[in-house]
Amino acid sequence: MAEIDSFAGLSPDELDAHWMPFTGNRQFKANPRLFVRAEGMHYTTADGRQVLDGFSGLWCCNAGHGRKEIADAVARQLVELDYSPAFQFGHPLSFKLAKRLADMAPDDLNRIFFCNSGSEAADTALKIARAYWRAKGRPEKIRLIGRAQGYHGVNFGGISIGGMPGNRKHFGPALDVDHLPHTLLPENRFSRGLPAHGGEAMAARLLDIIELHGAENIAAVMIEPFAGSAGVILPPKGYLQRLRELCNQYEILLIFDEVITGFGRTGAAFAAEAFGVVPDIMTTAKGISNGAVPMGAVFAREEIYNTFMQGPEHIPELAHGYTYSAHPVACAAAMATLDIYEHEKLFARVQSLAPHLEEALHSLRDCPHVIDIRNCGLAGAIQLQPRAGEASKRAMEVVLESYRRGLLLRWTGDTIAVAPPFIIDTAQIETIAKTLRAVLQKVD
Numbered sequence: 001m002a003e004i005d006s007f008a009g010l011s012p013d014e015l016d017a018h019w020m021p022f023t024g025n026r027q028f029k030a031n032p033r034l035f036v037r038a039e040g041m042h043y044t045t046a047d048g049r050q051v052l053d054g055f056s057g058l059w060c061c062n063a064g065h066g067r068k069e070i071a072d073a074v075a076r077q078l079v080e081l082d083y084s085p086a087f088q089f090g091h092p093l094s095f096k097l098a099k100r101l102a103d104m105a106p107d108d109l110n111r112i113f114f115c116n117s118g119s120e121a122a123d124t125a126l127k128i129a130r131a132y133w134r135a136k137g138r139p140e141k142i143r144l145i146g147r148a149q150g151y152h153g154v155n156f157g158g159i160s161i162g163g164m165p166g167n168r169k170h171f172g173p174a175l176d177v178d179h180l181p182h183t184l185l186p187e188n189r190f191s192r193g194l195p196a197h198g199g200e201a202m203a204a205r206l207l208d209i210i211e212l213h214g215a216e217n218i219a220a221v222m223i224e225p226f227a228g229s230a231g232v233i234l235p236p237k238g239y240l241q242r243l244r245e246l247c248n249q250y251e252i253l254l255i256f257d258e259v260i261t262g263f264g265r266t267g268a269a270f271a272a273e274a275f276g277v278v279p280d281i282m283t284t285a286k287g288i289s290n291g292a293v294p295m296g297a298v299f300a301r302e303e304i305y306n307t308f309m310q311g312p313e314h315i316p317e318l319a320h321g322y323t324y325s326a327h328p329v330a331c332a333a334a335m336a337t338l339d340i341y342e343h344e345k346l347f348a349r350v351q352s353l354a355p356h357l358e359e360a361l362h363s364l365r366d367c368p369h370v371i372d373i374r375n376c377g378l379a380g381a382i383q384l385q386p387r388a389g390e391a392s393k394r395a396m397e398v399v400l401e402s403y404r405r406g407l408l409l410r411w412t413g414d415t416i417a418v419a420p421p422f423i424i425d426t427a428q429i430e431t432i433a434k435t436l437r438a439v440l441q442k443v444d
């Protein structure tokens with residue numbers, strides 16, 4: 001592969017020093033892909049090329065890049081209050097932010113626990129679920145149910161409940177978790193928006209797990225409303241509703257991981273609202289602070305929080321938290337981000353742009369190798385036929401060739417995922433489709 005970026009003056013020792021996450025380090029360091037600036041819809045590479053961001057960085061820069069409002073808020077906060085101890089002391093901004101988030105959330109998902117990432121949010125949610133049942137005098141309700149192809153970050157709870165074997169198999173025993181099947185059904189190929197088939201039946205597979213373990217032993221089911229990292233796997237119509245019904249019927253908490261779907265990706269603040277199904281606990285991160293400062297937040301129903309509020313008042317009701325929970329700088333970034341979403345009506349913009357992205361992606365149906373196309377809001381995926389004996393290589397080559405042509409996308413397995421910032425315009429959506437068409441025609 002031809003070298004396309006300069007090394008930005010980095011020495012081999014410097015390149016070696018950073019052990020990069022989820023990256024083929026040797027491949028990358030032989031030919032680094034380095035960004036040095038970002039503004040609006042574009043990154044600038046180390047060799048001075050403009051790259052259209054078709055992936056919101058990594059599902060997080062929903063309002064685009066270089067937002068001055070966020071930079072200013074962060075700078076002000078650093079000078080005013082750089083850090084405040086997260087335990088036993090507080091600072092006003094975290095309470096204001098929590099209230100604002102609670103007001104955005106559906107129903108009574110009104111109690112907000114802050115952390116620093118989606119992975120921390122996932123493990124926090126799982127711990128809350130187990131501790132909730134213990135606090136209710138039902139300590140045997142500890143089993144956790146995830147879903148095949150689910151992604152809930154990389155901490156031990158997250159890789160256990162997650163359904164990606166590649167992320168778990170290297171690390172020894174995980175939590176003992178059962179998994180629902182994923183909802184990628186052949187009869188739903190090339191659906192536009194939520195697929196029509198199999199929703200109720202796929203959700204009813206929870207009954208098999210309940211039969212196996214007994215609902216009296218199950219704490220929670222955790223899923224993404226749509227699975228992002230596995231390649232935009234959408235819930236067929238009726239799926240989430242049926243899952244909600246079953247969880248109600250069997251007294252099992254329903255946890256939505258909205259790390260990707262939260263903060264506008266579906267055209268509503270949360271997928272819970274877009275899909276009309278409200279969980280008991282909801283995890284978020286990424287778009288909460290536009291990716292500018294790490295932050296995560298777990299939303300719990302009031303009843304869950306209230307259940308914890310017992311025992312001696314000076315004892316922490318939940319023995320859990322992070323040094324940087326509700327970090328003042330992250331709170332400032334989140335507040336400024338929410339202002340942008342609101343003032344620029346970016347979630348409504350997602351609704352109006354979604355049909356354009358749908359049209360653009362589905363126009364690629366006749367391209368070589370394409371075996372499925374999926375879309376929802378400003379997220380989409382193009383699934384390719386894997387090359388025999390070389391799983392994920394074809395999609396990787398498509399993404400790298402797109403990058404060479406000035407477009408940032410992401411591959412996951414043999415799927416190419418698209419998730420642009422909400423400030424994208426229709427011409428840029430066309431550019432994504434045109435580039436992909438040309439690249440798909442070139443890659444063998």
Ligand SMILES: Cc1ncc(COP(=O)(O)O)c(C=O)c1O
Nearest residue numbers: 117118119151152153257259260
């Ligand atoms: C649904 C979901 N949950 C959790 C995570 C983990 O988030 P983080 O990488 O911030 O730990 C991700 C990251 O992509 C995600 O997509």
